[in-house]
Amino acid sequence: MTWPAGRVIHRIHLGLYGGDVFNPGARGNARFSPIRDAAGSCIPTLYGGTSFDCAVMETVFHDVPIAPGLKTFDQVKLAEQVYSTVTPQRDLVLADLSSTALRSLGLRRVDLIDTEKEQYPGTRKWAEAIHKQCPTIEGLCWVSRQDDRARAVVLFGDRISAGDLTLAAATRGILDDGELFTDLLILAGRIGVNVV
Numbered sequence: 001m002t003w004p005a006g007r008v009i010h011r012i013h014l015g016l017y018g019g020d021v022f023n024p025g026a027r028g029n030a031r032f033s034p035i036r037d038a039a040g041s042c043i044p045t046l047y048g049g050t051s052f053d054c055a056v057m058e059t060v061f062h063d064v065p066i067a068p069g070l071k072t073f074d075q076v077k078l079a080e081q082v083y084s085t086v087t088p089q090r091d092l093v094l095a096d097l098s099s100t101a102l103r104s105l106g107l108r109r110v111d112l113i114d115t116e117k118e119q120y121p122g123t124r125k126w127a128e129a130i131h132k133q134c135p136t137i138e139g140l141c142w143v144s145r146q147d148d149r150a151r152a153v154v155l156f157g158d159r160i161s162a163g164d165l166t167l168a169a170a171t172r173g174i175l176d177d178g179e180l181f182t183d184l185l186i187l188a189g190r191i192g193v194n195v196v
Helices: 052-058 099-103 117-133 178-190
Strands: 009-014 045-049 071-073 081-088 139-143 151-156 165-167 193-195
Touching: 009 052, 045 052, 052 151, 052 178, 178 193
Parallel strands: 071 193
Antiparallel strands: 009 045, 009 081, 045 151, 081 165, 139 151
Protein backbone atom coordinates (compact mmCIF):
# COMPACT_ATOMS: atom_id res chain seq x y z
CA MET A 1 0.00 0.00 0.00
CA THR A 2 1.09 3.58 -0.47
CA TRP A 3 1.19 6.20 2.28
CA PRO A 4 1.01 9.30 0.11
CA ALA A 5 3.42 12.20 0.28
CA GLY A 6 1.92 14.95 2.43
CA ARG A 7 -0.25 12.68 4.60
CA VAL A 8 0.66 13.58 8.18
CA ILE A 9 1.87 10.98 10.68
CA HIS A 10 1.06 11.75 14.33
CA ARG A 11 3.57 10.63 16.96
CA ILE A 12 3.90 10.42 20.72
CA HIS A 13 7.50 9.75 21.67
CA LEU A 14 10.19 10.47 24.22
CA GLY A 15 11.51 14.02 24.04
CA LEU A 16 14.95 12.43 23.83
CA TYR A 17 14.29 11.97 20.10
CA GLY A 18 13.45 14.65 17.56
CA GLY A 19 10.03 14.38 15.98
CA ASP A 20 11.43 13.12 12.69
CA VAL A 21 14.17 10.95 14.23
CA PHE A 22 13.96 7.16 14.24
CA ASN A 23 14.45 5.20 17.46
CA PRO A 24 17.81 3.53 16.83
CA GLY A 25 17.83 1.05 19.65
CA ALA A 26 17.65 -2.58 20.47
CA ARG A 27 15.72 -1.75 23.64
CA GLY A 28 12.00 -1.79 24.11
CA ASN A 29 9.21 -4.29 23.70
CA ALA A 30 6.78 -3.22 21.00
CA ARG A 31 4.76 -5.21 18.49
CA PHE A 32 7.19 -4.57 15.64
CA SER A 33 10.34 -3.37 17.39
CA PRO A 34 13.10 -3.82 18.18
CA ILE A 35 13.88 -5.75 15.02
CA ARG A 36 17.05 -6.73 13.19
CA ASP A 37 18.00 -7.01 9.55
CA ALA A 38 19.42 -10.14 7.91
CA ALA A 39 22.94 -9.18 9.05
CA GLY A 40 21.81 -8.84 12.67
CA SER A 41 21.95 -5.04 12.84
CA CYS A 42 19.16 -3.13 14.58
CA ILE A 43 16.64 -1.54 12.23
CA PRO A 44 15.72 1.97 13.44
CA THR A 45 11.95 2.42 13.71
CA LEU A 46 9.46 5.26 13.92
CA TYR A 47 5.91 4.61 15.13
CA GLY A 48 2.93 6.82 14.42
CA GLY A 49 -0.70 6.95 13.43
CA THR A 50 -3.32 8.82 11.46
CA SER A 51 -4.50 10.92 14.42
CA PHE A 52 -3.49 12.33 17.80
CA ASP A 53 -5.90 9.92 19.51
CA CYS A 54 -4.33 6.95 17.73
CA ALA A 55 -0.81 8.04 18.69
CA VAL A 56 -1.84 8.43 22.35
CA MET A 57 -3.71 5.12 22.45
CA GLU A 58 -0.79 3.25 20.84
CA THR A 59 1.75 4.68 23.31
CA VAL A 60 0.90 6.24 26.67
CA PHE A 61 -2.50 4.53 27.05
CA HIS A 62 -1.39 1.26 25.41
CA ASP A 63 -1.25 -0.69 28.66
CA VAL A 64 -4.37 0.73 30.32
CA PRO A 65 -6.49 -2.29 31.26
CA ILE A 66 -9.59 -2.99 29.19
CA ALA A 67 -11.96 -3.39 32.10
CA PRO A 68 -15.01 -1.63 33.51
CA GLY A 69 -14.74 0.72 36.46
CA LEU A 70 -12.27 3.37 37.49
CA LYS A 71 -8.82 3.23 35.96
CA THR A 72 -6.06 5.65 36.90
CA PHE A 73 -3.02 6.82 34.97
CA ASP A 74 -0.10 8.53 36.68
CA GLN A 75 0.50 11.93 35.09
CA VAL A 76 4.22 11.58 35.91
CA LYS A 77 4.44 9.06 33.05
CA LEU A 78 3.76 11.94 30.64
CA ALA A 79 6.73 14.05 31.79
CA GLU A 80 9.11 12.90 29.04
CA GLN A 81 6.45 12.44 26.34
CA VAL A 82 6.09 14.83 23.41
CA TYR A 83 3.78 15.09 20.41
CA SER A 84 5.09 15.54 16.89
CA THR A 85 3.61 15.49 13.43
CA VAL A 86 5.76 14.50 10.48
CA THR A 87 5.02 14.72 6.80
CA PRO A 88 6.50 12.36 4.22
CA GLN A 89 7.99 14.29 1.31
CA ARG A 90 7.44 11.34 -1.02
CA ASP A 91 5.13 8.35 -1.22
CA LEU A 92 6.07 5.58 1.23
CA VAL A 93 5.58 1.91 0.34
CA LEU A 94 4.16 0.07 3.34
CA ALA A 95 3.12 -3.53 3.90
CA ASP A 96 -0.64 -3.61 4.41
CA LEU A 97 -1.47 -5.61 7.54
CA SER A 98 -5.24 -5.12 7.33
CA SER A 99 -7.47 -8.15 7.84
CA THR A 100 -7.98 -8.66 4.11
CA ALA A 101 -4.25 -8.47 3.34
CA LEU A 102 -3.38 -10.80 6.23
CA ARG A 103 -5.63 -13.47 4.72
CA SER A 104 -3.20 -13.85 1.82
CA LEU A 105 -0.56 -14.85 4.41
CA GLY A 106 -2.94 -17.27 6.10
CA LEU A 107 -3.13 -15.01 9.15
CA ARG A 108 -5.88 -13.31 11.11
CA ARG A 109 -5.66 -10.09 13.13
CA VAL A 110 -5.59 -12.20 16.27
CA ASP A 111 -2.32 -13.75 15.04
CA LEU A 112 -0.43 -10.50 14.45
CA ILE A 113 -2.29 -7.36 15.55
CA ASP A 114 -4.70 -8.37 18.32
CA THR A 115 -1.93 -9.92 20.40
CA GLU A 116 -0.68 -9.34 23.92
CA LYS A 117 2.88 -8.38 24.88
CA GLU A 118 3.83 -11.98 25.56
CA GLN A 119 3.43 -12.65 21.83
CA TYR A 120 5.54 -9.69 20.66
CA PRO A 121 8.69 -11.77 20.04
CA GLY A 122 6.65 -13.64 17.41
CA THR A 123 5.13 -10.52 15.85
CA ARG A 124 8.59 -8.98 15.59
CA LYS A 125 9.73 -12.06 13.63
CA TRP A 126 7.00 -11.29 11.08
CA ALA A 127 8.28 -7.71 10.77
CA GLU A 128 11.82 -9.01 10.27
CA ALA A 129 10.62 -11.50 7.64
CA ILE A 130 8.71 -8.81 5.73
CA HIS A 131 11.75 -6.52 5.88
CA LYS A 132 14.05 -9.29 4.63
CA GLN A 133 11.83 -10.67 1.87
CA CYS A 134 10.41 -7.38 0.56
CA PRO A 135 13.29 -4.94 -0.05
CA THR A 136 10.97 -2.21 -1.40
CA ILE A 137 8.78 -2.18 1.73
CA GLU A 138 9.58 0.84 3.92
CA GLY A 139 7.33 0.02 6.86
CA LEU A 140 4.11 -1.59 8.04
CA CYS A 141 0.56 -0.23 8.30
CA TRP A 142 -2.44 -1.70 10.13
CA VAL A 143 -5.78 -0.74 11.67
CA SER A 144 -4.85 0.26 15.19
CA ARG A 145 -5.69 -2.28 17.87
CA GLN A 146 -6.02 0.52 20.41
CA ASP A 147 -8.07 2.92 18.25
CA ASP A 148 -9.86 1.15 15.41
CA ARG A 149 -10.93 4.47 13.89
CA ALA A 150 -7.34 4.98 12.77
CA ARG A 151 -4.33 3.32 11.18
CA ALA A 152 -0.99 2.82 12.88
CA VAL A 153 2.38 2.68 11.14
CA VAL A 154 5.94 1.70 11.87
CA LEU A 155 8.58 2.91 9.44
CA PHE A 156 11.94 1.25 8.77
CA GLY A 157 14.73 3.78 9.24
CA ASP A 158 17.19 1.91 7.05
CA ARG A 159 14.92 2.46 4.04
CA ILE A 160 13.83 6.06 4.58
CA SER A 161 16.34 8.88 4.15
CA ALA A 162 16.66 11.79 6.56
CA GLY A 163 15.00 14.26 4.19
CA ASP A 164 12.04 11.98 3.42
CA LEU A 165 10.23 13.06 6.62
CA THR A 166 9.88 16.63 7.82
CA LEU A 167 8.24 18.10 10.88
CA ALA A 168 4.77 19.40 10.03
CA ALA A 169 4.75 21.59 13.16
CA ALA A 170 6.88 22.19 16.23
CA THR A 171 7.15 19.30 18.68
CA ARG A 172 5.08 19.96 21.81
CA GLY A 173 5.47 18.59 25.33
CA ILE A 174 2.25 16.93 26.47
CA LEU A 175 2.40 18.48 29.94
CA ASP A 176 3.74 21.81 28.67
CA ASP A 177 0.94 22.50 26.20
CA GLY A 178 -2.44 23.18 27.81
CA GLU A 179 -4.47 22.52 24.66
CA LEU A 180 -2.67 19.25 24.00
CA PHE A 181 -3.05 18.10 27.60
CA THR A 182 -6.76 18.94 27.46
CA ASP A 183 -7.13 16.81 24.32
CA LEU A 184 -5.40 13.95 26.15
CA LEU A 185 -7.73 14.35 29.15
CA ILE A 186 -10.79 14.28 26.89
CA LEU A 187 -9.54 11.02 25.35
CA ALA A 188 -8.81 9.64 28.83
CA GLY A 189 -12.39 10.41 29.85
CA ARG A 190 -13.73 8.58 26.80
CA ILE A 191 -11.88 5.39 27.77
CA GLY A 192 -12.70 5.69 31.47
CA VAL A 193 -9.28 6.75 32.70
CA ASN A 194 -8.64 9.28 35.45
CA VAL A 195 -5.25 10.99 34.98
CA VAL A 196 -3.88 11.74 38.47
